Amino acid sequence: MFQKILLAYDGSVGSDRALEKATELALLTGGELAVLTVYRHHAMLEASISMVRGKLDPGGNLDETMKTTARETADHAKTRAKAAGVRKVTASIKAGPPARTIVSVAREKGVDLIVVGSRGLGSAEGFLLGSVSHKVTGLADCPVLVV
Amino acid sequence: MFQKILLAYDGSVGSDRALEKATELALLTGGELAVLTVYRHHAMLEASISMVRGKLDPGGNLDETMKTTARETADHAKTRAKAAGVRKVTASIKAGPPARTIVSVAREKGVDLIVVGSRGLGSAEGFLLGSVSHKVTGLADCPVLVV
Numbered sequence: 001m002f003q004k005i006l007l008a009y010d011g012s013v014g015s016d017r018a019l020e021k022a023t024e025l026a027l028l029t030g031g032e033l034a035v036l037t038v039y040r041h042h043a044m045l046e047a048s049i050s051m052v053r054g055k056l057d058p059g060g061n062l063d064e065t066m067k068t069t070a071r072e073t074a075d076h077a078k079t080r081a082k083a084a085g086v087r088k089v090t091a092s093i094k095a096g097p098p099a100r101t102i103v104s105v106a107r108e109k110g111v112d113l114i115v116v117g118s119r120g121l122g123s124a125e126g127f128l129l130g131s132v133s134h135k136v137t138g139l140a141d142c143p144v145l146v147v
Numbered sequence: 148m149f150q151k152i153l154l155a156y157d158g159s160v161g162s163d164r165a166l167e168k169a170t171e172l173a174l175l176t177g178g179e180l181a182v183l184t185v186y187r188h189h190a191m192l193e194a195s196i197s198m199v200r201g202k203l204d205p206g207g208n209l210d211e212t213m214k215t216t217a218r219e220t221a222d223h224a225k226t227r228a229k230a231a232g233v234r235k236v237t238a239s240i241k242a243g244p245p246a247r248t249i250v251s252v253a254r255e256k257g258v259d260l261i262v263v264g265s266r267g268l269g270s271a272e273g274f275l276l277g278s279v280s281h282k283v284t285g286l287a288d289c290p291v292l293v294v
Contacts (some may be wrong), residue, residue: 001171024148074231146284
């Protein structure tokens, strides 16, 4: 059980908790851990970023900046899991809509567990607002641990 | 990790898968398993049952029938988990709205993991329709494994 665990990691507090649980689980099952950081393409952010683009993207390199940040984020989680003793850890990044990308990578990799952080609201709000973790549990065809 | 696991079990195919995973996890962590079957009170079902009440509830004992069925359902899961070797298994039943009841029992018992079955739709439908598992992940303040 849980020999291939996919951890969706974005560096948030919730995903840090997810990293801890995914690490403990991988140590317990002897399984391998695949860290995935999803980022969004420039075009997908245009609407929300346009107001601050002058500041964030002076050279038109927002895509590159986001990619670099995603890479650093994924590598950070990988380093921590390896330091904790997980036998095999990989880190990858992918651009796209978070939930669908996580589920599609899970399918590609044939993992048997996805671990995602919740927003930790502990209230109906989390449900009503429809977070990434909710979408992942709705879309995935393997067990999902929401931490 | 996962020393007290609450399994929400209603006898459905999804909850059978959840039972399997919860059992494996409890064996792995050495933790204990609390099986919970939630049922609905008569009053909560009146609207939906009224058309068939004559058949289902000839003596006005629907509450008792549901309670008995819930007890049998919970005990069935307990028997299977014990047979698999889980060191401590309890089975309880409670009337109420499923998701809120599961989360409130989880708090009372101080569990560190809730395991619930998904409806296994593997599509956006599961998310859009808002199943019990989605509500539980939104309301719980401990990790939730959706199987």
